[in-house]
Amino acid sequence: MTSADFADRGETDPISRFTEDWQCCLRGDRNEPPPIAEYIPDGTKVRLAVLTDLVRIDLRHRWDREGLGKRIAEYRKEFPEVEHSAELVDLLCEEFLARRRYAPLELADFLAEYPELAQDVRVRLAGYADDDDDTAADTERATALVAGLAPGHRIDDFDLLTDLGTGTLGRVFLARQRSMQRLVAVRLSAGRVAGGHSMAQLDHPHLVRVFDQRLVTASTAEAPASTRLVYMQYLPGGTAAGVLAERRRGPESEGGALLLRAIDAAMEARGEIRPSDSSVRAEIAALSWPETVAWIGRRLADALNYAEQHGVLHRDIKPANVLFTAEGIPKFADFAARTAAPRSASNPLAAEPDSLPYRSPEQLAELLDPAGPSPGPSSDIYALGALLWELLAGATPFDDPPMPADPDARAETIATMVALRERGVTAAALRELPADTPSALLRVLLECLRADPQRRWRNGAELAAQLDLCLDERARELVDPAPTSFAHRSRGWLIPILALCVGVPNLLASVYNINLNNSLIIDRMTAADQERFAAGGLVTNLIAFPIAALLLLFLTRRPLTIGFRLARGREYSPRTLAAARRDTLQMGDWAVWVPFGFWLIAGVVWPLAPVFFGVDLPRATFLHFYAAQVVCAAIALAYPFFPIMVYAVRSIYPQLLVRGGVGAEDEEQLRKLAKRGNFYLGVAASVPLLGVASATFVDAADLDLVIVSVRVLSVGGILAFVLTYRLFRMLEADLLALARAIPQRKR
Template identity: 85%
Template sequence: MTSADFADRGETDAITTFTEDWQRCLRGELIEPPPIAEYVPDGIQVRLAVLTDLVRIDLRHRWDRAGLGKRITEYRKEFPEVENSPELVDLISEEFLARRRYGPLELEEFLTEYPELAQEVRARLTEFAEEGDTAADTERAAALVADLTPGRRIDDFDLITDLGAGTLGRVFLARQRSMQRLVAVRLSAGRAASGHSMAQLDHPHLVRVFDQRLVTDTPVSAPAAAASARLVYMQYLPGGTAAGVLAQRRQGTPADGGTLLLRAIDTAMEAKGEIRPTDSSVRAEIAALSWPETVAWIGRRLADALDYAARRSVLHLDIKPANVLFTAEGIPKLADFAVRAAAPRSIANPIAVDPDSLPYRSPEQLAELLDPAASAPGPRSDIYSLGALLWELLTGAVPFDDPPMPADPDARAETFVTMVRLREQGITDATLARLPPDTPSTLRRVLLECLQADPHRRWRNGAELAAQLDLCLDARARELVDPAPTSLAYRSRSWLIAILGLCVGVPNVLASIYNINLNQSLIIDRMSVADQERFATVGLVNNLIAFPIAGLLLLFLTRRPLTIGFRLARGREYSPRTLAAARRDTLHMGDWAVWVPFGFWMVAGVGWPLGLAFSGVDLPRQTFLHFFAAQVVCAAIALAYPFFPIMIFAVRSIYPQLLVRGGIGAEDERQLRKVAERGNFYLGVAASVPLLGVASATFVDAADLDLVIVPVRILSVGGILAFVLTYRLFRMLEADLLALARAIPQRNR
């Protein structure tokens, strides 16, 4: 790896870590914002570039929180090298946009703070300066956009087909002459664009924005006046939007499954004269899904896109059907990031109260319209909006029956209050009744968590939501995670200690019976009465010490799995780190339950004879070997058989309660697969138990074989039957583990 590779990796790690720590601060997990100085690398090659990006991220987040705003002047004092950044003018421009978002700020007044760069900053901000926009300018720009028709050329683009219009302007299918490619072009009057935010994002489930520019033309309706409009050109997707999917959902039936989505896409493509693809593996995958699975399939990809953008400090804040586009194969992509964030937040603003967007707004977004001084929405606001959209796709209706929006801005406040109250009341029984009959309980739970009125009770980020939606797409995984209330896996959650006690106790009790019978015939019956009393005393002392210590040790090792799931069910909240530790401990319960007894059996195999020797009992060497060989067989029984029933119980009853709280990732998948690998070892031990029983008989004198033949036969036959049962349990556990591992998303999927 070259030094440049190391530099690139260091830059990415620093920026990613800083962004994640800022998100933790916004979630309340950190009291103070992360200090930039702790994230800037030492390398001269990358320090300035990383510092510039860190300042940009810090600036945005600080101005999103009252009382934390920081000016570029302060950053320049703290980090003098910022003066040499080639992006200094851009940073100052971003400060202006961030400050003006929360209150009136004249451009010329702002520029007095940076007199040496005023000319460059003014040029950079010309396209954003509302102060220079007059009503006449806006009218001329609107006339330009309204007069555009297919067949015209504007700038570098030949307009081919009108794809639609909305509050943000008009969208055309166009051919970009310089690149000889088809693109979607949106033209708007004013600043309603997302080019700067979107052009920096590159993700398979985000519409790729190439660039934006101001274009000047002479409208037909006003030939005497030139006008400027904003042009954003982006990836062209022929499959229509989620609005078309909703139209098909309301006309058709959820029994159509994934073909309903494909039908909506084909209808949109036919309207544009496009030809649907053939031999598409993606379309074949969609066609095989039920409708709830199709909704989860769409949502999983959009959630991953939201997580990607949020980790780069970009929020959407306007998720709605028109902003979810589809490729010809059916792959969903999000469009129009950060458009609403740039719009003034006022109930008099037509963009802010767009009726197409309001049904999907989170309670905090609606509250912000009532009080612009309220805290700005965070990433969990997008989680809410995506949940509302997925609910509508699933049922054909929005989750809340909002009142109509009055035209008079003065009368809107009461309507917004009603909308907030409806969301705080939650999903009603009548709304739940609209869910299709085949809706998995996992999907129902996931969407209800998205629609929590309190942001802190929603999924923390898009990655968590994507992980939960992945569970919905695996039938075995979702049955494990969300078992029916009448199922044994669900009801057994209240019997944790009793079930674990049986799983550990029964094999060890059987081993003890074998051990007692063997020792009775080979050792105890040949002792004097006094020695038999000493043997019983040593055994009693051994058991009084060993059993309590083993029990307490097992309870200590399994304390998290035994307590956290119980408390979660009663409303207790835990940090992601604690939940991760509980999941890890749950997957080691089987190991602890076998290795602790195994260790005590082996220690007893040496300690018991030594105790007898110290008590005055003279044991022949052959007797010692008999005793130790029997202990080894018992230890093998304790090691082989409890593991699988305990792990099946843990994976089906304990682990799912921890999995549904989110925060799962690649480490959880690795741990699940490790358990499956360890199962092979325990299966081998189970197969060796009958062989060990036979091997132990070889230490017995030929004259004593009649004394041990019956226990050995019982052990051999019972061991073979137990192995068959153990193998069945092994296959069940392996299937459960692999199902859960498949459902854990990776960022590169």
């Protein structure tokens, strides 16, 4: 019975449900692990087979979490029928390998717990060897056995239906698993090939699901031979190799339809019927070709990040190892190595030629000098970037020379390939990209293809976030504006623009303040008192303005310097970049609160200074003066904020965002800024009202003296509010777009 059979009966595949519920538990969305008993189908022919798979999944997940480990003996007690499973010995091997990863465990001690099955377990574990062993100990008999297999043969629990091809890790068939009555892809390889057991522990929507592996012993004409059998999810949509062939034949202007046509061709060749109603296919069809490539890459990058977090690297990314579902969802297959895997003892120059164009410079250098540094996770980032470039352009980013068939003659060619990658992508390769390629996508791919591993995206999560950004038109225009745009050309104008945005509103506030004070206070003083009052104001300004300017320069030092230096090739740590992003989003606050505070302080200090020098001021004068200062402080608080933040978000912040290392904290900072905008909008609306309110403190006889200033303030405040509101809506839309470009906690 297949998953489709369950669906036809109105049920959900219990194994899929169980796996998904376990993922909810691992994410923290569910407190307790799902109980197996709730997922076992009642009265079906495959009850025992389903129960066995449920136990296997539960066992792996439990031993991956501290304090949840469970032994097969406990499962046998809870479900006595497990005793009769044909895969009981395999389950015991799973327990041993899981427990050994969790804590040291001697094989003899483990076998003592299951004495009745000790011999069978010992033999089977010898076949498993150790998945940390990345060697290819193929024998001639096993190689002959695998080569002699053909559709129609049966091996172990599998009827071979169709030959799907031969890859680096073995020969692949479409097969029917008899016990589960489902279609699977079966990979057969001679000897011990790493990858199956490691991949069986990975469960991600963009990784081909590996169900299990077995060591199958079959008879040959000479003697029995052991063959490694790995069975996994079957995907009917073909590979990225088929998509590339379609890309080279058809115009990229067709966009996502080109990808769907390649998938449909692969399905038709295998006798499959494409889905008639699919929201995923509708989404793909609406994309341009560069967006389609970003859509594919974002999912594959997420899969790389997941695998790396589980200690597994791919190390063999190429078109044949990217498979598609019938709906067009990409999945990685054939992960080749654990992070700590030792090197192969075979001839390194015998690597599959079709893999070499996608390998990083350090991977190619390793072929020439196996004793050199071992490539790390960034090599997979490079290979994925090279694959995405080829999908986008229809050609690889480097013009590599033909690879000789003889492995011993490849050293010179590989050395040339290393040199080409170290020189970087050429102008000729850039011209092959589609005309509608967004600047953001070009930047992302060029970062992947940097020769220095330290300068690439640090992990798949960063790359996935950047490719997400490429799928959001507004966000990518913000982050990668056209070179001729104002946002791009004004990146070096931070100090002049900051000075203009802060200076103009404060200057207008000063004009209002001077006119009001002249009418109500200064014109009524004696000439001597006017001189003393003016001297006090001059001293106050000479002290206040430099202090305010220095304070603003200090608070904005990171946005002022880091963006400028980044544009000139300077590198910064993720921690420094995070601080710069935070400071950039607070520039507007500092630019308004510092002048606001100084206006209020000046409202007390300025009139007191003349009193100290002997000027006699009526008490009402202090009230009038301070009321005017409050209005000026409100102007300084309301109007500079939005032009500064629109400029900062469009010109300064994107330079910091594209450097990576962003996360949930950055998204929260963007959302907080959007909320603060509501406050400043309210202050802008209150300025005309404050002007009118301040006039109520003026004697009726003096209203004629201030009425013009109040009218100008009211009309000007209303016009300024309209402009402020437009800037507020622009800022709000920009912040939401940038927030969408921030990687989420779960994807």
